Amino acid sequence: MDLQRIETPGLAHYAYLLQDGDHALVVDPRRDVDIYLRRARSMGARITHILETHRQEDFVMGSTHLASLSGALVVNGQHDCFGRGDIRLGDGEALAFGSMRIKAVSTPGHTPESMCYAIYLGNSDSAWCVFTGDTLFFGETGRTDLSDNATAAENAGLLYDSVNEKLAGLGDHALIMPAHEPGSVCGSGIAERWVSTLGDEKQYNPVFTTDRNAFAQTRGSQRLPRPPYFRAMERINLKGGIPMPGSTDAISTLNASEFSAQLSDTADTTVLDTREPEAYAGGHVEDTYSIWLDGLSSFGGWVAAENDRIALITDRNDDISQAVIYLNRIGFDNIVASLKNGFDEWRKSGLPISHCRTITPTELNNELAAYQILDVREPGEFSSAHIEGAKSMYVGDLEQHLDRLELDRNKPVAVTCSVGHRASLASSILRRKGFQDVRNLIGGMSAWQAMDLATTREN
């Protein structure tokens, strides 16, 4: 018996590979499924079952493709949001897996079709572990506002009941195996734990420590980002996702003049620059978006859409395949080119270079009046503490709604987020919109607060 938690960086996602003797099952596979096949083989096992906890919104699922490669059966629930399944389990139904039993638990709330799967060893009548999907995280539960804000409180109530009435009784020493770690767009406030038990969760998780009304009310007023690509994911995942496109090694790596020509030929190519914020500020190609490498799978989904032509500028050649996979994972497959040899290739070419600037907390604090401050964090982050006078707009909304901020184009803008990554994307958007003097606050509100500079909670 072995269990491996397989993390997908950039999505803060956990899939699981559970082996019992000759066979293995995978819970919530991502689109690039080779890792599950290889690991199962090295365990000496063959994948026979794939468990889906729900129709994912934040990445392309690999269930259907993995099933076709391995011959495994797809196991899920009976709700229509599961558009394809070989074994459709009703609430409370069980399925044998080697010497184990899998018991399905219907847990609506995060989404209407959400399922959890409890694993029982041998003849034990208390669960050994529960794959909780986006229903129950460490110290947190899945967001309930995905359909729309209006039903967030109602869904939160459903989720509260699912956890307290159905999961709570599975046994205090049942291990919790959630689908996300901190950093996911599917739930804010996830705790950093390696593993937890139901008993642990009962001690500190708000879904257990607050009452139903308070829980629903808090959730109902929570405003989390909903990137536009979520809708495409839901459509694609209705049938269990789609296979990866061809080789990630086949992306053309162009020299600077070829890259430039490619951009000129097709005006609608979205260029993503994956270098760190300071590097982007120090020099970049005009009209590109700044999204750090690990941010591609989430923030790429704000600036590009499913079939857009995308070109890449990376820090080094070794990052290209990673960047392509990050985009493929959210269904962006039309990567038409990458600049070879990192920014060095462009730097020395004599082609036009743009740059903006950085500003330190000390510098900004000393000259607050000289700057318009734009804070691009989520509303919840902004309201907890921000620089007095800062304007707030979530980075994802900036390109569409910048006008609402009524910024003065003749006055420098200092842009901030928590550390500087989202502010770099925001800076690149401002630059695209024609703002001349844009400065990324290095270290963002983390550094600002670490230096004990003044903040406010008022708007």
Place this chain on the structure above:
Amino acid sequence: MDLQRIETPGLAHYAYLLQDGDHALVVDPRRDVDIYLRRARSMGARITHILETHRQEDFVMGSTHLASLSGALVVNGQHDCFGRGDIRLGDGEALAFGSMRIKAVSTPGHTPESMCYAIYLGNSDSAWCVFTGDTLFFGETGRTDLSDNATAAENAGLLYDSVNEKLAGLGDHALIMPAHEPGSVCGSGIAERWVSTLGDEKQYNPVFTTDRNAFAQTRGSQRLPRPPYFRAMERINLKGGIPMPGSTDAISTLNASEFSAQLSDTADTTVLDTREPEAYAGGHVEDTYSIWLDGLSSFGGWVAAENDRIALITDRNDDISQAVIYLNRIGFDNIVASLKNGFDEWRKSGLPISHCRTITPTELNNELAAYQILDVREPGEFSSAHIEGAKSMYVGDLEQHLDRLELDRNKPVAVTCSVGHRASLASSILRRKGFQDVRNLIGGMSAWQAMDLATTREN
């Protein structure tokens, strides 16, 4: 500028990746082309040209697939055996590649369409290197009997002229870049060199050191194996080959009872056991063929055909992907299963086990009269030195023509080759044919001769 020689083990094949600035060309790519794309990228180059020296017979080419992945142009000659090409060069025609020139040289002989490509640097009028395909190897030339034995001498004459009249004049310090190293089925007697020049070859290569008649006569009487899969390769390669099938990680790894059931269900599955000869002798699954891992790409092509169902028994899980790739490279894609965890899985299962035996040179020499000796090397190897009284049949012909040997089934058979690998395949064939007492001579004629035991050249 960089040049990498990329070896394909199991085929003794060399492809080349030549980079000049931003661009690279590949000579004679194999079917699994990712390695060329990755290496070009790490050179900071994009593949723009693919050179084909001829329509390969011994493996599936990757030209057409690599061209579609990279956008590169396929460059070859004007003969009809090239069924697809973007740039068709006539004899003597040149093509610019960055700061280099590529000059095509038509060199019929090994095959009628064979081309060599000379590379000139800058404005130099002597060639820097020549990609010689199967025309000129180190110390050897390509075989000329591929169409049939009758025309071998005639083709040898053509090849002699191609080399002496066309290549010889390219300059003594031109580097020779051939398509095969020692061990290839495309030419026996290839010398072990890292690289060589035309000047070097003129000193010791028979195509330079013997006269035309002698060369043609020697070649005309040479008898080299022609594995049946060669015909399929020619058909597939007429259009520049086909892409690899899906993931090599997707082959089902079955436990012993599943594996056994798979074989029972479909009587026509060919099972290949890739362990070393001693391991096979010590215990194996009945009716399997013994072909060592590195021998799959050549000897697999004698016992199976293009669409046959194939199952694998390997020494360890890590060998499975390698075995699958070796078979894919000669177009065998229907790999239906592999036994998990090596032979250990079968050993402990209680399913029927077969075994045969080994014999040492000393033991055999002490009791020569007690054995029928079967020597399965090529005719040329056999005639150079063999054990007195040994019967000769090439391992590739054994399954079809075993009856011609009129072996006594009631008397032990000692099987030998050069070291023991081909003898293990022959042993497995004899066992399939019902021979009870079959013994592989460990170390084969290499050990026999190293011990100074008696041999003869007479038949």
Place this chain on the structure above:
Amino acid sequence: MDLQRIETPGLAHYAYLLQDGDHALVVDPRRDVDIYLRRARSMGARITHILETHRQEDFVMGSTHLASLSGALVVNGQHDCFGRGDIRLGDGEALAFGSMRIKAVSTPGHTPESMCYAIYLGNSDSAWCVFTGDTLFFGETGRTDLSDNATAAENAGLLYDSVNEKLAGLGDHALIMPAHEPGSVCGSGIAERWVSTLGDEKQYNPVFTTDRNAFAQTRGSQRLPRPPYFRAMERINLKGGIPMPGSTDAISTLNASEFSAQLSDTADTTVLDTREPEAYAGGHVEDTYSIWLDGLSSFGGWVAAENDRIALITDRNDDISQAVIYLNRIGFDNIVASLKNGFDEWRKSGLPISHCRTITPTELNNELAAYQILDVREPGEFSSAHIEGAKSMYVGDLEQHLDRLELDRNKPVAVTCSVGHRASLASSILRRKGFQDVRNLIGGMSAWQAMDLATTREN
């Protein structure tokens, strides 16, 4: 927060790397410590503490070396068997580690100094997990016969109390993190679990489900192997172990004649052949010991001693470094040579080759009377079921006490164990002792019983 369980194959050992923010701790590091440093770095953490549960007997510890490389502090208990420690915790004493607390629990039984370490998160007063060393495994406890058989029952009583009186109260949902998985020489009967909680263990672990007297009595009569190298380990580990010797890449890979000369020059070199049993039976170098690769760290310790000169014959070059590390881990550093290119190198050299034979369960069952049967499993395995008439001696005792078995050298010996690995070592020992006809029962008692052939429990 992250936790990684780092397995050491061949020793069935688990070390743990627990990260909290910038810092990490390692529990029970093995001798080759680079893996802990690399993994901590990729977690973005620095190792600040090393926890020792006890003075290991079965491998060289890496505590002292890891401490000197990383600057970490060695944490252990106050018993004299810990000869070196920076922080010596008494029973019940606590230590802060980032936001966690480590509470030491003195748990004598397996060894007198054995400690467990409970980890508490934040302000929680129930333990999140417990590093249980060799005190508590999944479904099993550590052996208690290490000092000598006479005190095994008494120690078992102590261990029973340690678990029931000290660990039991840490909370049912505390995770158990033991130092061994199934296959360890430190405890037989370990269950296959990925992770377990105290609550789980209370349901099925004999230390919880039987009473003190029964537990002590069972343990007192248990006879587990005590390889001779254990004494050296205890001596070396008193001070927290020693660093690895130089590069594993520096082992000389010799050709057959050089290898042979090396053996002739120094008559006292122990040669270990790491190939699978069938391969060894089919052909081997005379006087070598057959120990499969993953068996080196345990069975190598029966046939060689700390400073013996050791030479290696492996299946392939890639196995050499692994074999060297396996031996280094138990303190065997004097590896003087390895045969290059696997057995192929010897096979073709013309140097003397030896071979023995294999026998299938069916063959043996058909001719039982023709064979002396030698069963080399542990006494407990033998007594549970064996072939009628089989003689029993543990493989580890065979070289020293073979005479006691009074085997007839003129009659074939069939050797068996559970599957065939230990029987291969036993076969090689019999061959060294001059037995001519030795046959390894392929698949061993596993295959025999899977075929429903007759067994007995009587001696």
Place this chain on the structure above:
Amino acid sequence: MDLQRIETPGLAHYAYLLQDGDHALVVDPRRDVDIYLRRARSMGARITHILETHRQEDFVMGSTHLASLSGALVVNGQHDCFGRGDIRLGDGEALAFGSMRIKAVSTPGHTPESMCYAIYLGNSDSAWCVFTGDTLFFGETGRTDLSDNATAAENAGLLYDSVNEKLAGLGDHALIMPAHEPGSVCGSGIAERWVSTLGDEKQYNPVFTTDRNAFAQTRGSQRLPRPPYFRAMERINLKGGIPMPGSTDAISTLNASEFSAQLSDTADTTVLDTREPEAYAGGHVEDTYSIWLDGLSSFGGWVAAENDRIALITDRNDDISQAVIYLNRIGFDNIVASLKNGFDEWRKSGLPISHCRTITPTELNNELAAYQILDVREPGEFSSAHIEGAKSMYVGDLEQHLDRLELDRNKPVAVTCSVGHRASLASSILRRKGFQDVRNLIGGMSAWQAMDLATTREN
């Protein structure tokens, strides 16, 4: 037979591994020798000889350590600059190596002890290849000014004679195997070739195409940088170098406050920031030196000395080991700390951040009068073309001789080199010296010239 050219990036150095049957030789090994041992093993060969072409100045040699690990013999010449050797060959002396012969050729010029080694195959009387060390590169020869500028012309004459009188006669198709590729500090103007022959070189290499006087005169006036660490290398290499220090994985990765404390505690720590120039400009820790990763082995030797305490700031954790090895290769072993998780760790800490700026060629050209321009390339690069009015000082001399430039601290300084890396180091030095407004010209003179902006050759 196999030959591998093993590149050492950052040093532009080539070592060679030549295999013949069971044995291999290494030419000019670097300090970290594991790669040679591993590659030889995978060739199935044992290293028996180590050839030294000369006492290296630009890196720590691995000869003595590799000899002790492998048992190989060190082969070199009879000059006193070789302080240790097992086989000291005189000019023209030969040594058997398997089926090959090695002929030593004494070729003073680059250094007095310089040797070349010609390899002859079988009985051939023309050389197959020549290991030419720093005597003959592709299209270039080794620098002759290492002892001092005064003897550069005289040494150049010696080198001219060595090549024309000794190497020239080895045969036009002998392959040239030099010790450096373009980018080495041991010779400017090396051509980009994969391999070359003596015949090729005679066509275009100045040592063949110019006469002795002209050659000596040109060389005599050449001024190449002589980094201060060269002297230490000569001392260390007199005895064939020293082993690597312990594990590169053991460098402490500190969080921002620990890193900061480390710097405060020991004022004399040299901090090297290995990120790209734009990233450094956008934000950095005060008083650090900017040296890009691949520049550490050369430019690290200008700002630090052998026993200096060094701390590292890298772009990502994966770069740390590489940075440490780069420094170890020039004998800098006292690496006391590295910042964990790249600059992100510092950025968000609230600790003081410094930044400078970048400027594009267009911006600088538009406001030339507003800037002091500092060109930090080598004198030869500067004199070939520079911006009118630019002041010239080689980056290596800047820290010591900045005053000589008499720059105005109240006026912005634009710093340039060829592309921007050396200018980033120069910028960091200016910042350390208290200059406030320092701007790195992105793309440097490469971009400037690619944009056809005005340059001059006059000083």
